[in-house]
Amino acid sequence: MSVMEKTEEATVAGAREYLTFRLDQEEYGIDILKVQEIRGYEPPTRIANAPEFIKGVVNLRGTIVPIVDMRLKFNCTQADYNTFTVVIILNLRQRVVGIVVDSVSDVMELEPGSVRAAPDIESAIDNSCILGLGSVGERMLILLDIEKLMSSEDMGLVTTDE
Structure with a gap:
């Protein structure tokens, strides 16, 4: 059974899959179906006058992708860039956006x-x-x-069709 078939089967049953990530001491979950890929962090090209939490843009196979540092957006105490720091590339309403997480x-x-x-x-x-809030055993996720x-x-990244 492929991953896609399992995901569809779980959705039909009511269960949902979430990609979990850490920001500071908290653990968050986002719908796995919104995730396009996960990449190592590389410094983006800065955009003048962008809010501090928008780190800049990267060129991802010909697509210009804005990069949002979620640690700055959520006012985390620290935003260190290390070997664990990753960028989650999201596909949202035909717009590709990257988020930096710990x-x-x-x-x-x-x-x-x-x-x-x-x-x-x-x-x-x-x-x-x-x-x-999702709980699995002792873990608590902010979904x-x-x-x-x-x-x-305040993000100004994805327009709504409503």
Whole structure:
């Protein structure tokens, strides 16, 4: 059975797969179907007057891809670039965007019953961009609606068709 068939089968059953990654001390999850590829970090070409969290752009096989440092976007205490730092290339509404994260953990399948609503608290992340909190054993994941987050007005990266 191919990976795609397994993903489709899991989706039909109600379970969803999330790519998990770390930012500072927190672990996040994004819909695996939005992920195009994972690459090592290389410094992008800086764009004048871009917000600090937009590190610049890279040329990915002929496509100019904006690179967002999620650690800066989420106000993490540190944003060190090391051998674990990676860029997750996302395909969102026909727009390709890269996000810089501390490290990628794994792909996790979550049943709907293991996802809880996120508490309504002030944070660096707009609450409407948090799908919920997923738990697997002792691990707690903050599940992001990455498409909504990347299309928020302050990002200005992905336009909505609504």
